[in-house]
Amino acid sequence: MKVLVPVKRVVDYNVKVRVKSDQTGVDIANVKMSMNPFDEIAVEEATRLKEKGAVAEVVAVSCGVAQCQETLRTAMAIGADRGVLVQTDAELQPLAVAKLLKALVDKEQPQLVILGKQAIDDDANQTGQMLAALLDWPQATFASKVELADGKATVTREVDGGLETLTLKLPAIVTTDLRLNEPRYVTLPNIMKAKKKQLDTVTPEDLGVDPAPRLKTLKVSEPPARKAGIKVADVAALVDKLKNEAKVV
Amino acid sequence: MTTLVIAEHDNAQLKGATLNAVAAAAKIGGDVHVLVAGANARAVAEQAAAAAGVAKVLLADAPQLADGLAENVAAQVLAVASGYSHILFPATASGKNVAPRVAAKLDVAQISDIIGVESADTFQRPIYAGNAIATVQSADAVKVITVRTTGFDAVAAQGGSAAVEEVAAVADSGLSTFVGREVAKSDRPELAGARVVVSGGRGLGSAENFKILDPLADKLGAALGASRAAVDAGYAPNDWQVGQTGKIVAPQLYVAVGISGAIQHLAGMKDSKVIVAINKDPEAPIFGVADYGLVGDLFQVVPELTNAL
Numbered sequence: 001m002k003v004l005v006p007v008k009r010v011v012d013y014n015v016k017v018r019v020k021s022d023q024t025g026v027d028i029a030n031v032k033m034s035m036n037p038f039d040e041i042a043v044e045e046a047t048r049l050k051e052k053g054a055v056a057e058v059v060a061v062s063c064g065v066a067q068c069q070e071t072l073r074t075a076m077a078i079g080a081d082r083g084v085l086v087q088t089d090a091e092l093q094p095l096a097v098a099k100l101l102k103a104l105v106d107k108e109q110p111q112l113v114i115l116g117k118q119a120i121d122d123d124a125n126q127t128g129q130m131l132a133a134l135l136d137w138p139q140a141t142f143a144s145k146v147e148l149a150d151g152k153a154t155v156t157r158e159v160d161g162g163l164e165t166l167t168l169k170l171p172a173i174v175t176t177d178l179r180l181n182e183p184r185y186v187t188l189p190n191i192m193k194a195k196k197k198q199l200d201t202v203t204p205e206d207l208g209v210d211p212a213p214r215l216k217t218l219k220v221s222e223p224p225a226r227k228a229g230i231k232v233a234d235v236a237a238l239v240d241k242l243k244n245e246a247k248v249v
Numbered sequence: 250m251t252t253l254v255i256a257e258h259d260n261a262q263l264k265g266a267t268l269n270a271v272a273a274a275a276k277i278g279g280d281v282h283v284l285v286a287g288a289n290a291r292a293v294a295e296q297a298a299a300a301a302g303v304a305k306v307l308l309a310d311a312p313q314l315a316d317g318l319a320e321n322v323a324a325q326v327l328a329v330a331s332g333y334s335h336i337l338f339p340a341t342a343s344g345k346n347v348a349p350r351v352a353a354k355l356d357v358a359q360i361s362d363i364i365g366v367e368s369a370d371t372f373q374r375p376i377y378a379g380n381a382i383a384t385v386q387s388a389d390a391v392k393v394i395t396v397r398t399t400g401f402d403a404v405a406a407q408g409g410s411a412a413v414e415e416v417a418a419v420a421d422s423g424l425s426t427f428v429g430r431e432v433a434k435s436d437r438p439e440l441a442g443a444r445v446v447v448s449g450g451r452g453l454g455s456a457e458n459f460k461i462l463d464p465l466a467d468k469l470g471a472a473l474g475a476s477r478a479a480v481d482a483g484y485a486p487n488d489w490q491v492g493q494t495g496k497i498v499a500p501q502l503y504v505a506v507g508i509s510g511a512i513q514h515l516a517g518m519k520d521s522k523v524i525v526a527i528n529k530d531p532e533a534p535i536f537g538v539a540d541y542g543l544v545g546d547l548f549q550v551v552p553e554l555t556n557a558l
Contacts, residue, residue: 016512017377026381092347095358120493123376124361129319129349138424139319141346144487154428159342160441160496161488165428166318172424178477178494179487189516214358218384226519229540231531235553238525240539246523248445248502249469249558 001148001170002057003046004110005080006101007039009064010121011072023219035071038116040078041176044183045146046114047079054148057081059108063092063100069199076187083199084108088211090204094122097209098130103207105135110171112153117175118143128175138168142177156193250279250369252335253307255326256297260287260315263296265442266339268403271300273396274337275404276366280304282333283411286325288315291413298411301404306411309349311418316427317343323350324419329354333391334369338499340395341441348395357389361496364400378493378516398441399499399520417542433486435473440489445502448491448518451478452507452528452547459484461548462506465555474498474518476508493515507547510535527551 011017012032020027035043049055062068063086072083083227086100105113118125129161132139140146140155144163153168158177168174186194204211232238242249252274252485257264267283274281282305294308309325326347330336338344340362352359364382365373371386372394397540440446442547447466453459459479466473475485478490491498503521509512510526510533518524519538526539527550536542543550 004291011377013513017380019381028379028429076316087306091401093358095353095356098353104504121377123378123493125345126349126352126359126361129346130353130359132319133323133350133353136424138422139346139350140425141319142342157342161439162430162432162486164316164430167426167428169424171399179481214387214389215360216386218378218386220381220383223375223379223382223519226538226540229524229536229538229542231542231544233544235543235550235557238541238543239557240555242502242523242525246502248523 001055001112002059002108002110003049003063004059004105004108004113005042005075006061006113006115006127007071007075008036008119009033009062009068010036010119013037013120018023019220019222023221025217025220028173032160033067035074036116036119038118038121038176040183041180042114042116043075043078043080047175048181049148050079059084059110059176061070061086061101061104063088063097065089072199073194074186076197077190078184082197085199085201086204087201088204090211091213092211093213093215094124094126094131095214096209097127098134099209100204100211101131102134103209105211112170113173115173115175117177119144121221128173132173137171137173139173142169143174144177144179146174146180250334251332252277252279252281252337253330253342254281254283255336255338255347256283256285256293257339257341258285258287258290258293260290261292261311263293266341266398267297268300268406269398269401270337270339271302271395272401272404273363273366274335275302275336275364277369279334280306284329286314286328287455294413296406298324299407301408303409303411305479306413307416308413309416309418313421314418318425318427319346319350320424322347323354324422326351327354327458328419329416330391335392335394338395340397344395346388348393352393355391355393357391357393358387359393360385361395362397363394364397376513379519380512382449387388399497417556431523437466438470438472440472440474441496441498443498443500444501445469445471446474446498447471447504447506448474448476448508449485449506450476450508451482453479453484456484461551465551468555468558469502476514482528485504505539506551508535509533510538530555
């Protein structure tokens with residue numbers, strides 16, 4: 001069985017982004033970029049399924065600018081067998097990415113697609129669900145456990161108030177939550193090996209998809225700043241402030 | 250212009266998040282209808298009909314809608330979707346699960362987690378873990394939206410008198426099956442809707458030590474929360490997690506105990522009205538957002554604070 005794992009190149013999660021002064025977006029020039037953390041978990045899960053013998057091939061996919069190749073090399077260093085880059089300089093929104101991925105799924109015929117539950121830049125949490133809808137496949141989002149057997153995936157999901165378990169008929173879509181696994185560190189020999197793995201490049205035109213954005217961003221602004229707080233000396237002062245100044249207790 | 254709000258419920262009780270989504274719908278303008286998709290969920294439909302500002306409630310009642318499977322619920326929404334200009338879901342685990350499926354089927358973009366309505370086609374939403382606010386305009390014929398519940402004050406649960414109309418339920422997709430549910434037991438208020446939240450972080454040191462927060466939470470009538478570090482270390486269950494990847498809360502009072510204040514955590518609580526931080530490290534970033542900070546050993550401060558309240 002083949003697994004497809006979409007990965008996204010995003011601003012590293014440790015970077016505190018700044019809004020540009022002209023409010024056209026956030027400043028990501030010269031900022032460290034990395035693989036979206038939820039996607040690392042997705043690649044790790046696919047690799048573990050392969051190591052268990054449940055999966056034969058893991059294909060990593062990324063959509064975006066040429067530098068996404070680095071993200072794909074990271075995925076291959078974790079354990080993906082090969083990579084596909086859908087290269088475009090255009091702004092890509094989740095619906096467009098879902099359509100690009102659908103075209104690749106039609107071509108590659110995987111039985112399972114594992115995505116991260118959301119990207120930490122646009123915080124959309126949509127692509128996996130949209131891909132499932134376009135393919136008419138079942139979905140299990142926010143997965144914390146995945147098991148494959150007998151043409152079915154049994155997935156435990158993190159929901160408000162606890163956990164729930166579903167079984168999905170394969171082919172299916174799974175999106176990862178944080179507790180699904182802990183991604184391995186990539187080692188230098190694996191980084192070297194990843195450089196030799198196959199990486200194909202296609203364009204949205206090759207796939208017959210129009211990736212034009214549907215949402216127009218009118219402006220990006222700073223969130224309202226909290227006014228500076230104070231440090232209190234002791235518990236008595238804290239209780240006094242809460243009771244008499246903030247009036248919240 | 251009519252808006253359809255998809256109700257969040259457990260087949261017995263309408264969840265509060267629905268009332269926040271109705272409030273967002275009211276800001277968009279036009280009539281507000283609510284869809285209740287469930288099994289034996291008439292009581293939920295009646296609660297939705299009583300909510301202020303709701304003009305009509307659609308009830309789809311069938312066993313295959315009992316467990317909120319995305320495939321069936323999305324199909325149900327699509328079955329009634331024609332004629333609506335806006336389709337709103339609360340941005341809860343189930344709303345986030347279903348909404349993009351509906352949007353893709355309608356071939357429209359989905360707008361996630363809105364915190365403000367500027368006009369019928371323009372909305373505000375946080376990006377980059379809440380470090381920036383984007384104002385986005387949709388040119389799509391139908392706007393499919395999830396509503397961040399802490400961005401809108403809930404409408405009154407009483408005072409409305411909408412009619413409940415039964416609609417035909419869609420057939421089971423057969424693609425997925427519900428197996429079971431493990432609900433975390435709690436007598437405390439629900440985290441997302443609590444007036445006061447007391448949260449613990451890695452500074453607590455163990456699951457045993459986490460209990461030090463219980464008396465404080467009891468005294469304040471608070472829900473308990475946790476940072477990701479505390480959840481990953483096994484000190485607290487994962488549905489307590491507050492942050493970009495957990496729950497987004499905006500209580501009147503948020504007490505952060507032994508939490509350093511990583512941006513991922515701040516994304517989940519920095520809209521709280523009053524933030525109190527208790528931490529032994531005076532340099533911890535949490536003090537940058539706290540209204541009242543107390544530098545000290547939480548194992549002394551927390552019991553002292555509990556007694557003083």
